[in-house]
Amino acid sequence: MTQTPADDRPAPGPLAGLRVLELGQLIAGPFTGTLLAYFGAEVIKIEPPEGDPIRQWRVVRDGTSLWWHSIGRNKKSVRIDLKTGEGRALVGQLAARCDVLVENFRPGTLEKWGLGPEVLKAANPGLVIARISGYGQDGPYAGKAGYASVCEGFGGLRYVNGMPGEPPVRPNLSIGDTLAALHAVIGILMALHQRGRSGSGQVVDVALFEAVYNLLESVVPEFDGAGVVREPSGTTVTGIVPTNTYRCADGRWAIIGGNGDSIYKRLMRAAGRADLADDPRLAHNPGRVQHEAEIDAAIAAWTATLPLAEVVSSLETAGVPAGPIYSVRDMFADPQYQARGLFERVEIDGKPLAIPAIPPKLSATPGGTRWSGPAIGAHTGEVLGEWLGMDAEAVNGLRQRGVI
Template sequence: MKQSLSPRPLHGLRVIEMGQLLAGPFAGCILGYFGAEVIKIEPPISGDPIRGWRVVEDGTSLWWHSLGRNKKSVTVNLKEQQGREIAKQLINGADVVIENFRPGTMEKWGLGPEVFESSNPQLVYARISGFGQTGPYAHKPGYASVTEGISGFRYVNGHPEQAPVRPNLSIGDSIAGLHTALGITMALLERQNSGSGQVVDVALYEAMFNLMEAVVPEYDGAGVIREPSGSTVTGIVPTNTYRCRDKKYVVIGGNGDSIFKRLMLAAGHPEMAENPALATNTGRVAHEVDIDAALAAWCVRHPSQWIIDTLEAVRVPVGPIYNVADMMADPHFQARGLFEQVEINGKPLKIPAIIPRLSKTPGQTDWPGPSLGSHTDEVLSQLGLSVDDIAKLHSEQII
């Protein structure tokens, strides 16, 4: 693991991460990567469910080692009053708290943002939920799958006349986590001027809504509803995915006017390259079926790498469809440092680096996701609890 030349940009900030699964923990992972001290509060015995999700080795999810990196695991039973008092003390000593429980849960526990307005007025309080903290849907459970649907994202993702398709990822959670990290950093910057914190309210469906480009103005201004379009993008031609002779796929983006000419010449269609009716995107949209048919017929006659080499030689954007094995074997991914190696029980494990890439103060992985509760005694001793106090809390299953 690399070492930063200078303190990382969030060095000195203390973050309390309360919540589980993906959106909140991903936001905490980003902050910890760039230098914040992230204390993750987990329920005793079970911990965050992510610890047991998907591919499990030696009793722990491989995903956890990535998502839990750089965090200090502290077990606290929030169902008990003593546990909630410990959480309150930790939040009172923090710069940021991240929570992604259903709206009203933190208030029920006596840990809502209003509780800290006087005791910790500089606190940045980030809240993640399916539908936000206000409005008629605030009370609804909001998993990523549901919020991706209502956001409009799922509607445009798929093929016409077929069921909408979801990516095989919880993209709504990850996008919400990114928005949360951005909102927190903006609130911290504002705090430098005002001296006070604020609430950052992130809804999963709104984070996905933020990706919808021109969908709203096109509907409001022209009554146009963006429909699903398979592997193409509505109104931009040609940009599509084509199958090659070796059964691999390539993505070709030939929608620039001069790029289109070079593409069609390389594909053996000078009549299309020089056709005035296809000289602009508007004309190409009208002839999308013919252009795609010509490119599909060309690609299926040649191996994917031949297509890529041919088009790269004439400066047409083109690339393969990678799976994870392809990524990890690619020299560009390697050169850009997109994989970091950690050690788990004496065995090496690669996890993804986190962008953005900062030239002077880059982020880094200091340690992989820790074992459950491994930092509990250390963190609670900083609150002034004695060894005997901590032992008693353990025996009472408060921590």
């Protein structure tokens, strides 16, 4: 598999010089590595002999998942069989030369392999160890398997998502994994900042369910302070009116956020309902919450008479936040996505492929895709030679013994 870089961007990225060892598989751990690599870190991904399973997930082209070219970008793949003692010893040696180690195995796995934090930090006191799991490294549920789907339910997100009285709905994404990865990166950067003062690394303990729990806004204090359990509310948000999704004359849907007091007045005038705009009962959000059905019915009656583009144009002219619901096809056609550079292109065996750019945008040291996800073990010899000083004979011996 040959690859062409996405661009020849010279900027090294803000994390240039940072060495990261990625032991995770599938989504949460690897996406953490992807984020760090995108902004310049040297990420060494340790893969089992058969490779990360995500290489075969979802849409596969020419034997490799298209997803892999995105989540594996900018990483160096090193094939090591962690079921072997020699393989685990190699990982320990690599970790001794790293700034960060990322893993998302079930708690206790590293300890079983003789690679627990105490062992790793004895050899490398400055090492930051990010551990991602379903339920965290301690507590009665620590040992349970925790996929994103389960943890999204346990963490409270699924309960408030969907239509009242119907089964909770999940987005067609593993959002719990992505959220955990974002929390892991935040924790890693904070731990590195502290290391700059103390010289010591630490463990960053990320639980998928806690990453989801962190999204719950006022759910906890409202329950504890007022006994209120937030329930699913369909396309609205409980206690904020109007903010909803409305069907237009062409069958498409408009999202309209008119919940600010002055914005509400502009919305209702744009919809031809000056009577509701000037109604003193509806001047502030508490009153609008009491009359939500009346307000939503009026807005829905108006949007039903116009195609989506006219609804959005009218509201934008009035200074009311409104917009469409996009599919990925819509994203590719939209000039804002293009202007923001949200698609980066690589070539895989001569075939072009767009992969998503990763925000945030940094003005002086932007991130970027330098190469797409590599073949399994593509950098094994290079890394063992450069990092551990192994010559070709030693590397070949490991290969012959099935360690790499």
